[in-house]
Amino acid sequence: MPRTGLTPEAARQRAVEIAVERIRAHGFAKLRLADVAREMGVSHAALYGHFRDKAALLDAVTESWLAEARSRTAAICAGPEPAAERIEAWFLERYRLKSARARSDPEIFFGYNEATCGARPVIQAHLERMTDELAGLLAEAGLGGAAEAVLLEEALTAFLHPSLITSGPEAGRAADLTRLLRIVLAGLAATAGEHG
Template sequence: MPRTGLTPSEIQDKAVEIAIDQMRTKGFEKVRLVDVAKEMGISHAALYSHFQDKTALLDAVSERWLVGLDQMQDLLVAEKKDPLQKIRTWFLNLHRMKLEKVKLDPELYKAFDMAAEESKPFIQTHLSNMHQQMAKLVTEAMEQKKLKKRDVNLIAEILISAGTAFTHPKLVAQYFEEDREPLLLQTMDAVLKGLF
């Protein structure tokens, strides 16, 4: 146990919290591991044992947000509701959570967008989680005869591809001033109708 009395996991969590505060106040480009360590009351060398560099710390911030986002979507997938409605809500939720991040936490969103561009491992995990969630919803819809029985993974990929215009980090940021929810729902309804 380090001098702080915190476990390694608690040190990482605290560093992420401080990094989030600094990103919000100074911008993500001005976050420095030395400053985070100083605020924690530990040496920057001690912090380097948890985060290889500033990029690793910023990635931890984005990863925490995506894990929370995936957990919220998992809860939706598990609900006992109409699967087609859950598919629509799944896309709406994803769009809204990213849009909210763009508007309320632009510096954190910039860091996330950079990580997405570089397709970091935690981004790949998020994309895999998205596909698994959609595959579950598609399977449920097929079992209830609300979608034609076909290759589940292919249909999940078709739906995710159709929703990309509303969920891709760059496009969410580009159109953040527009209300795109009606178009998102119309797009999903057209795709789902075509899959029935």
Template sequence: MPRTGLTPSEIQDKAVEIAIDQMRAKGFEKVRLVDVAKEMGISHAALYSHFQDKTALLDAVSERWLVNLDQKQDLLVSEKRDPLQKILTWFQNLHRMKLEKVKLDPELYKAFDMAAEQSKPFIQTHLSNMRNQMSKLVTEAMEQKKLKKKDVNMVTEILISAGTAFTHPKLVAQHCEENREPLLVQTIEAVLKGLV
């Protein structure tokens, strides 16, 4: 254990928390590892052993948010209720969580959007988690005869493609001042009706 009395995992968590505070206070472009280390009371060299550069720290901020988002969606997937309603709620939740981040945490959202553009590994993990979640919901709907038996992967792709206009980082930010949720609901309901 280092002289801080913190484990490596605790150091990383604390650095992420400080980075989040600094991003909110002065913008993600102005976050510096030297300042984060200073606030933690450790050398910047010690912090570099956990984050190779500022980008790695910003990625850790975005990754933490996506992990929490995915966990919330996993809870929805496991609920015992109508799978078609869960599919609709899944899209609404995803849209709302991203919209909330754009409006309440714009600097953190900018860092996330940059990571998404570069298709970082944790972004790929999130996209994979989304597909797995939707695939489970589609399978459940087919098993309950709420959807026609078709190729699960194809139906999953159809639904995710239909929802992309409301969940893609750039599009959520671009339309953040509009109430697009009614259109999202109509779009997903229309797709589901076509699949029934």
């Protein structure tokens, strides 16, 4: 039993909550571990019992968001609709989630992305899981597998990449995404099996 009355896991979650609030309020660059610790009622050194370093806390902030996003996309994957419909819904959900996040929490979204160049393991692992989900949907639709999933993700990079997510109004972009997606899926269907 820790002296703060929080289990280790609860303490981690509390630290993440506080970090999110503070980044929203004061910006990504001004987050101080000492501030987070003070708000938890502990010394800053105590945080190192829960997180290896500051980057690990920021990873946890991001991971909590990514896990939420995954639960949404996974629900779509598991839905009852035809696979083709689920593919569209899956991409639209990804776009809307990212777009909304980028607009509502720009400090967290862009700050973390710029600071890490998207190269952190927590990001890479998430992207791999997304590609796996997509590969599953494509397989269900009879349009391919892992290779086609990678290709399709690249085709929609203009709509999903962090550095491009806020170009243009959300409704218009969503419509453009759908148009492009349908064309690429048609292309996949037309060329299916040509190369194995």
